[in-house]
Amino acid sequence: MLAITPAALLRLRSETRSAVSVAPVKAAPVKKLSRTRREAIVDLLARLMRRAEPTPFAIEGPARAAIRARLCESGWKWGQADAAADEAVQAALSRVGAERPTWQQGQPEWTQEAVLPILRETCARCGKPLPEETQGPTKYCGPVCAAATRVYRRSREDKEEARVKRSIYEASWAEKQPPRECKMCGKSFRPKWRTSKYCSVACGEEAKLASRRGVRMVQKSV
Template sequence: MLMISPDALLRLRSETRAPVTLALIRPAPVKKLPRHRREAIVDALAAMMREAELTPFAIEGPGRAAIRARLCMFGWRWGQADAAADEAVQAALARVGAKRPDWKQGQPEWTQDGVTPQTRERCARCAKPLPIDDDAHWRKFCGPVCAQAAKVDRNRRRDKDERYAKEKIYRLAWAEKQQPRACKLCGTIFKPKRNNDYYCSRDCGDQSRVKAFSASRRSRGREMQMVCEAVRTE
């Protein structure tokens, strides 16, 4: 009986095996926002970054997440939506002139090159004298209560900026999808920013409210006059 050695068997298998061709992985096509829509988003982001309490970079994360979420809801792929959102956020940062600090500048003890750290004598929150010990020049708060309260305040300001950024971006994305409508007072065609926007400007809204108030006063006056006449006849 003919016997085949293991080495010969492996050689035969390698010679008879068909070569395997891997499928080419094609990158997803780049998808960009329309020019007018991108400019509107960048303008809104830049305005929010200028009004941010701490730093313009506080709007970077929530703004990118909000834009990406809205684009995904409109049918974009996650990668395409994230790339478009990042491009819009970076354009807004460049427009406001934001400069990202390096690692050393981001440290809490950094002031500037060649300057010793600031020595604190009072608590940064309650202004009480700091206890005298070896770590006094590094200490910022008098105790854990003030430290925790300052952390809560800082998180509250950060959350406020994030909520404001997300709400404004959501509203802007919603407005871009709405059909123009006519103002109920002057007939001007405009794009609503909210579902209950029926007037093209604040002036038209104020005039409409004044007219409605005057009409209601006249109506109440007529009703009171009818009541008075009814009382007189009795």
């Protein structure tokens, strides 16, 4: 039998890895976001990253794609848009103090070093006892449960990605809106959504109460 030591495995993987080359991308002349716009984007990203699960890096890709798409829509060249998006995402990552795991930390051996793999007796998805002939550590009773878990995880990631994209689109829409007048207190405010009518949650609540009172008054007078 061919035995391979963990050290040899790591070396083998790093060799395979360094052999991969990426087609060169023509560098576009640098174009920069205005300071205020960049600041707004980095702020928003940092806020999203603080909530991201399991780490801020979970939204690194989708955020970059969403910002890039937004910039391309407003006439930026792809390369320039991508560079500016990446710059903003990296700035947000460092603002929230995210530390990228090293490549070695990303390897399965890292987590298994000096730790015994968990030996389960039941399937992590359906709870049925695992078949006895299973060799080594396994989590699922069979390919169906393993695949179902993959699909579930994938759909959760898709939802998270969609949520991040939506936030970025909403924020960039809001940025371009002229101020509106609050229908309750008359103060001028920047709308967050197309349907925003009030400057604050408090004004919105007040309006709801007022309209209920109004209905009651009308009912009484009829």
